[in-house]
Amino acid sequence: MSKTSTTNTTAKPAASPETTALRRVVIDPVTRIEGHAKISILLDQDGQVSDAEFHVVEFRGFEKFCEGRPYSEMPGITPRICGICPVSHLLASAKAGDAIMSVNIPPAADKLRRLMNLGQFVQSHALSFFHLSAPDFLLGWDTAPAQRNVFGLIARNRELARAGIRLRQFGQEVIEILGDKKIHPAWAVPGGVRTPLTETGRDRIRSWLPEAFATTRTAFDLFKKTLETHKREVQIFGNFPSLFMGLVDAEGNWEHHGGKLRFTDASGNVIADQVDPQKYDEYISEAVQAGSYLKSPYYSPLGFPEGMYRVGPLARLNVAEHMGTPKADAELKKFKKMGRGAVTSSFLYHYARLIEILASLERIEGLLDDPDLLSEDLRADAGINSLRGVGVSEAPRGTLFHDYQVDRQGLLRKVNLIVATGQNNLAMNRTVAQIARHYVRGGGDIPEPVLNRIEHGIRCYDPCLSCSTHALGQMPLVVTLIGPDGQVLKQQVRGMD
Amino acid sequence: MISKLLVIGYGNTLRKDDGVGPLAASELETLHLPGVNTLVCPLLTPELAEPVSRSDEVIFIDASVEPARDVQLRRVAPADSSRVLAHAANPQILLALARDVFGRVPKAWCLTIPVEDLGLGESLSATARANLRSAVEMVVQMRAGRLDADEDAR
Numbered sequence: 005m006s007k008t009s010t011t012n013t014t015a016k017p018a019a020s021p022e023t024t025a026l027r028r029v030v031i032d033p034v035t036r037i038e039g040h041a042k043i044s045i046l047l048d049q050d051g052q053v054s055d056a057e058f059h060v061v062e063f064r065g066f067e068k069f070c071e072g073r074p075y076s077e078m079p080g081i082t083p084r085i086c087g088i089c090p091v092s093h094l095l096a097s098a099k100a101g102d103a104i105m106s107v108n109i110p111p112a113a114d115k116l117r118r119l120m121n122l123g124q125f126v127q128s129h130a131l132s133f134f135h136l137s138a139p140d141f142l143l144g145w146d147t148a149p150a151q152r153n154v155f156g157l158i159a160r161n162r163e164l165a166r167a168g169i170r171l172r173q174f175g176q177e178v179i180e181i182l183g184d185k186k187i188h189p190a191w192a193v194p195g196g197v198r199t200p201l202t203e204t205g206r207d208r209i210r211s212w213l214p215e216a217f218a219t220t221r222t223a224f225d226l227f228k229k230t231l232e233t234h235k236r237e238v239q240i241f242g243n244f245p246s247l248f249m250g251l252v253d254a255e256g257n258w259e260h261h262g263g264k265l266r267f268t269d270a271s272g273n274v275i276a277d278q279v280d281p282q283k284y285d286e287y288i289s290e291a292v293q294a295g296s297y298l299k300s301p302y303y304s305p306l307g308f309p310e311g312m313y314r315v316g317p318l319a320r321l322n323v324a325e326h327m328g329t330p331k332a333d334a335e336l337k338k339f340k341k342m343g344r345g346a347v348t349s350s351f352l353y354h355y356a357r358l359i360e361i362l363a364s365l366e367r368i369e370g371l372l373d374d375p376d377l378l379s380e381d382l383r384a385d386a387g388i389n390s391l392r393g394v395g396v397s398e399a400p401r402g403t404l405f406h407d408y409q410v411d412r413q414g415l416l417r418k419v420n421l422i423v424a425t426g427q428n429n430l431a432m433n434r435t436v437a438q439i440a441r442h443y444v445r446g447g448g449d450i451p452e453p454v455l456n457r458i459e460h461g462i463r464c465y466d467p468c469l470s471c472s473t474h475a476l477g478q479m480p481l482v483v484t485l486i487g488p489d490g491q492v493l494k495q496q497v498r499g500m501d
Numbered sequence: 502m503i504s505k506l507l508v509i510g511y512g513n514t515l516r517k518d519d520g521v522g523p524l525a526a527s528e529l530e531t532l533h534l535p536g537v538n539t540l541v542c543p544l545l546t547p548e549l550a551e552p553v554s555r556s557d558e559v560i561f562i563d564a565s566v567e568p569a570r571d572v573q574l575r576r577v578a579p580a581d582s583s584r585v586l587a588h589a590a591n592p593q594i595l596l597a598l599a600r601d602v603f604g605r606v607p608k609a610w611c612l613t614i615p616v617e618d619l620g621l622g623e624s625l626s627a628t629a630r631a632n633l634r635s636a637v638e639m640v641v642q643m644r645a646g647r648l649d650a651d652e653d654a655r
Contacts, residue, residue: 065621066621069621069622081515084513084514084515084543085515086543087513087542087543087544087546088544090543127548131546131547135547154547154598155580155597155601158598158601158602159601162601162602165601165602166602166603169547169548169550169551169598169602170548172546172547172548173548173551176548
């Protein structure tokens with residue numbers, strides 16, 4: 005949507021022992037419509053960075069909007085929260101409906117839902133890697149923004165750029181073949197899915213695989229070279245201990261759509277395992293943070309903020325013992341050697357994303373040989389058998405929760421959505437602070453290369469601001485420097501038209 | 502030979518008037534205009550660059566809260582270079598991707614529909630409904646050669 009933006013903010017820092025002397029920061033509510041990513045960097049008396057925050061302004065109105073509607077409508081509604089990860093919401097929503105009906109869906113329906121989720125992983129991770137991240141580490145932090153973008157990448161290597169677009173197209177093709185639409189396919193429903201996969205559709209998906217594997221291989225080669233020249237980034241881009249959470253199967257292997265929740269710590273110890281997703285709220289609470297509209301989920305037994313955990317590719321690979329497919333397993337082994345117990349550097353989200361693309365392609369390949377995929381037994385039918393249903397599915401960015409409470413007629417009384425970006429918010433804050441401490445000095449202008457690094461620190465998490473802000477996928481960046489007396493010293497804006 | 506026109510209507514259909522772009526494209530699809538293909542999407546994303554590059558002409562339809570009160574049809578050119586910070590692009594970026602990655606860029610226009618209500622919901626305001634009809638008619642006229650689309654139109 006074309007729009008003019010006027011932003012008028014007065015800043016307040018989040019409360020912490022080190023910043024209690026600072027004036028409080030308030031985020032102007034106008035910005036939530038715009039979907040800005042706002043960063044506040046707090047300086048102490050010596051001009052050193054004392055803290056930093058990445059503010060994702062979440063628009064919670066969506067959950068209220070759904071109250072009173074039939075739960076069966078939610079797979080048609082919730083994908084429209086987000087044009088970037090509609091499939092994730094579709095599948096989590098359908099699962100919540102399954103739980104309300106208390107049904108086990110037919111095996112074929114489960115496999116088809118998984119196939120769609122795998123397509124979603126491929127398309128989302130491909131975009132993140134090739135378009136949003138690769139320009140940074142291929143072209144360099146010090147390259148001017150006019151060149152340090154996907155067009156610079158095209159100029160450097162047009163075939164790589166084309167391959168990246170086509171890899172994403174492949175993922176979208178899987179989604180469209182199954183759901184008949186690339187975006188918002190109203191295909192998964194409580195109890196199963198609407199339509200089967202055809203032989204033609206299956207063959208079309210299969211025909212793409214060689215190219216998809218080849219492009220992924222190229223991306224691995226590229227990133228491994230990047231690791232040799234970006235050792236500093238691995239050290240300081242969000243490298244800190246935290247918990248990690250993700251879905252695993254009964255054997256503790258990588259899961260993307262079923263299974264149970266597992267939490268591990270920074271040493272790789274499992275601290276909670278095989279947690280029934282229906283009981284997620286016995287392990288996850290949400291804290292309200294001063295100066296933000298976002299609630300920050302945390303691991304309840306450790307309290308806030310010690311219970312900070314990360315989700316998404318890095319977390320999923322940390323909690324999983326194996327990927328379950330040979331090529332991805334070989335890469336997982338190399339990946340795990342990059343940490344002691346757990347891999348803690350957020351820069352390595354990029355590596356984890358590539359491993360998940362590879363695992364997704366291998367699993368798609370395996371699924372296509374399953375004759376069940378063409379079955380027409382796709383729906384289970386039942387009434388309201390539970391007044392609460394929780395649907396959990398791994399979105400590309402992290403674990404997604406849809407929690408619905410209904411009345412006896414199936415009308416929604418309460419909806420709670422926990423999205424990945426919210427769960428990573430605390431970690432993103434720490435990442436920004438870590439990078440800022442290394443590079444920001446004094447209260448003057450923040451040089452472009454420093455802004456580039458801070459922005460990349462956020463991009464490691466591939467945040468979905470559409471889900472968090474219900475805006476339209478833009479991420480203009482507003483960086484505010486705040487002095488020890490709370491005065492705004494400087495505000496720099498980029499990416500706003 | 503009939504030129505290939507691609508109409509891309511984009512916006513969020515759960516944000517009331519923001520859905521006018523998709524609705525306009527959907528309505529044009531029902532008219533079965535010769536040589537016209539339509540795409541409906543919430544965002545402009547890079548994989549659209551390939552179908553854009555294969556078209557002779559492209560119209561991007563979107564809601565607008567700019568001060569202009571009339572539907573506007575404006576020529577749009579590819580960006581010289583631009584920044585993709587998030588997963589969505591704009592028409593200029595998409596055209597540039599079509600040119601730089603796939604080697605071809607069509608003539609293109611932005612058709613912006615003035616709207617007033619972007620709240621949560623699926624209904625359209627009276628303003629949006631009226632302007633949606635005007636926008637659809639504009640495309641029909643343009644396709645019939647009754648609109649000089651090389652000049653900006655409203």
